[in-house]
Amino acid sequence: MGAVHPLLTDTTPLPEGLDARLRDQLTFVIEVDRLKTILRQSPLAAADRRENDAEHSWHLALMVVLLAEHSDEPIDVGHTVKLVLVHDLVEIYAGDTPLYDAEAAHTQQAREEAAADRLFGLLPPDQAREVRALWDEFEARSTPEARFAKAMDRLQPLLLNWMARGGTWKSPGVTADTVRSRKAVIGDASTALWEAGRTLIDEGERRGWSRPSLS
Template sequence: METDDLLKQVNFIKEIDKLKYIQRRTKLFNSDRNENDAEHSWHLAMMTIVLAQHSDKPIDVLKVLKMVLIHDLVEIDAGDTFIYDTVKNHTNSEEELIAAKRIFGLLPEDQAEEFIAIWQEFEEGITDDAKFAKAMDRFEPLLQNTSNNGGTWKEFNVPYQKVYDKKKAIGDGSTKIWEYAVKLINESVEKGILKK
């Protein structure tokens, strides 16, 4: 029934408002305020639209937009795992899958299945669409940290090699953006805001 679908969709929309309360470690550009997951997802969506031409392979921009907008919704239940966390691995976990099924399960069945499939595709990072979405996800915090004098790199004493290793996924989606990212990483070392 259409009314039933609408009620489920509105319930989902209300639930995902909680994303605005999930704080990330990275800070807004040139700021000392932490970014929340909703701001992060919005920024990735804008970056996708603006930077899509730099993808190494043809991508479905709408699908990538869906990926970057929903990829962190699982953090409503599972919380945000800092990419440089030394205790908890920043990979798809059983906890996140349970969260995905609960949160996306609020939607009508066909939408729930689509969202779970898109979320899983992003997590696996194998398709060209997922590679570009992950490139955006890794590029945004790099831009933030360089705008904030090292930001979380400095705050958590993250060394150059760890940053380089985590950020090289950018190159899987865009060689051009990765070349620019490497330049920013190396300039950060020269400026003393990232330790080699």
């Protein structure tokens, strides 16, 4: 995690007299407004700019609602929505780690663990435990819901890169096989969605939107 910045509410403190639990909850709600400032590498389909983490999280939540029927295992949609809404909050302090940045991946876990400790610790203890458990579940992919949430996290930028005619598929050192390898986790949750994803990757390679596989 980088430099520790003051909380947003330190600059404009909440009024005195608020219920202590509500104060902690509102402090957290205000602090996570920072998510809107964290830029990802994925380009938007509808505008010439990169998406931010808040836009990404909203898109994943909608995808869960619409695509849950394609899960290979029954999932609790509401719980899965919670997972995708929580999973990137740590990037407020840890920053985004691009999928194809192998160097940044070495420190990702430590940065995100430290960020989770600080950020979720702003909540009342019971909610801090609940939100941390959701984040841990997503990271571990130990449940059908977490596996489907992870699949959405990999499918969404795949769709955006398709619309950008390559996008981050053109990153240095990345080939079509690299993309297939990093996106294969989609298949852990949905055979149908991974088949669709592979079709897009294969066609993107055929059109020259990614570097050909080395083999």
